[in-house]
Amino acid sequence: MPDPSGGDAVERLERDLAVAFDVPHAVAVSSGTAALHAALAACGVGPGDEVLVPALTVVMTVAPLHMLGATPVFVDSDPATLDLDYTDAARKMTARTRAILPVHLWGRMGDPAALTWFAAEHKLTIVEDAAQAAGTVHSGIRAGTAGEVGCFSTKDGKILWSGEGGFLLTRNRTIAAYATAFRNHWATAPPGEAPLSRFATNSRLAAPLAAFAQANTRRLDALVRRRQAQTRYLLDALSGVPGLVPHAPGPHEHWNGYAPLLRIDLPRPRAFAEHLAQRGVPNSTGSFRLIPCDTRPLFRPPRRPCRGAAEILDHTLAVTLTEHDTEPVLDQYAAVIAREASAWTT
Structure with missing residues (x-):
């Protein structure tokens, strides 16, 4: 009988994802939306915070912000490049702006240098929605690795698919530990915290889907x-x-x-x-x-x-x-x- 938590199959997938994308940590979850939810929560986004999001996206990008009590602030895009309009983004900054959530729609990735400069200038966390961007590279930087966290979907139709599923990538051990606990009702808590001491989600990836995802990660x-x-x-x-x-x-x-x-x-x-x-x-x-x-x-x-x-x-x-x-x-x-x-x- 498959382990409902994913067990060894998920751990094997996460190791392969980390190798494939050249990052220290990958956390597998049940969908791309779940990856965004876990990533934003791990980065401390919560009630009262504002997050810059391109209007050039789908509602599934924004749903986790609502679930966390944060407010999306929609930013325009440049029709010539499909990249964010950073002049518009700067105009919409407030004292409550906590993060920026670029979306690589249709696999197209904006300039990572412009993104990281803007985020550093305004002290913003970068959480990338790279649901459609597995395999895209801009200026030597893989989509989903330009900021603190990159989030992906493995729903059918994606290049890297497993029927349903998702994952997040990060270089930050604390973010990875938080996301791992967040996907499983905080049952396996990060170091220094008690199990079940926070409200979290059931967004685990089932073992059969992890096996599909691992096979496709390898190709x-x-x-x-x-x-x-x-x-x-x-x-x-x-x-x-x-x-x-x-x-x-x-x-x-x-x-x-x-x-x-x-x-x-x-x-x-x-x-x-x-x-x-x-x-x-x-x-x-x-x-x-x-x-x-x-x-x-x-x-x-x-x-x-x-x-x-x-x-x-x-x-x-x-x-x-x-x-x-x-x-x-x-x-x-x-x-x-x-x-x-x-x-x-x-």
């Missing part, structure tokens, strides 16, 4: 190359299609190719993405209705909406891929996209 480089090849294949097939321009990574970014990205320069671009979804081409805005997080009804209407994030989402075709999408599948996607783009009118 992570091959999985990244596979996704990069799929993305390159589809983008090459769409080269020259009117109204679609590849959104290329920057010169120092070694992108994992998580999702083929194209800027839609057609009338009613979001409607075009939704139209493609109806024609069988899954994509972020068309299939999943991705909108800037600051405009979701869960949050107070913003006084100044994050217009850069809105422009990015309204004009981006991010095709959803999985490891199992073969060249015939990609050929079909390319044919549909090219045909519909040519026929698209106002």
Whole structure:
């Protein structure tokens, strides 16, 4: 019978993850959201704190802040680079700002030097949401290792997958010990603390899922190359299609190719993405209705909406891929996209 705490299977996975990402500590949990929850709690984020978060994200990034009693402060992004708009971030700083939570959406990683400089300048903790960014490297720094903690998802569809699951990476032994206790109701407390002396969560990763994750961790480089090849294949097939321009990574970014990205320069671009979804081409805005997080009804209407994030989402075709999408599948996607783009009118 599998050990519900994960047992040896989780410990083996954590050792392999630490080696794969070249960090001292990895803590496996039940989801990417659980990883963020444990990481933010371990970094001391709590009631009354504010955390800078890009509006260019999904609500799952923000949910742990609500659970901890913290307040998300949404920051705009630069449409040219997809990176955070640090001028906007500086404008939104207050005495309560505790951390910054960059999100590497579609596997795209912003400039880590700009991130770490800003965090140091304002004395902020960095917790990265690298759920889609396993394998991306920018300026020699792996996504998820630029700050105090990096958080990942291993849900199906991710490059490193296990059906469900997640993990966090850190160089800080205290953060790792806190997260390990936090995932298991504080039953195994960090040194100097009593078991069950704090409220925590049940966010353990079950042994069978840990085994899947470990097997895929051991072939992570091959999985990244596979996704990069799929993305390159589809983008090459769409080269020259009117109204679609590849959104290329920057010169120092070694992108994992998580999702083929194209800027839609057609009338009613979001409607075009939704139209493609109806024609069988899954994509972020068309299939999943991705909108800037600051405009979701869960949050107070913003006084100044994050217009850069809105422009990015309204004009981006991010095709959803999985490891199992073969060249015939990609050929079909390319044919549909090219045909519909040519026929698209106002």
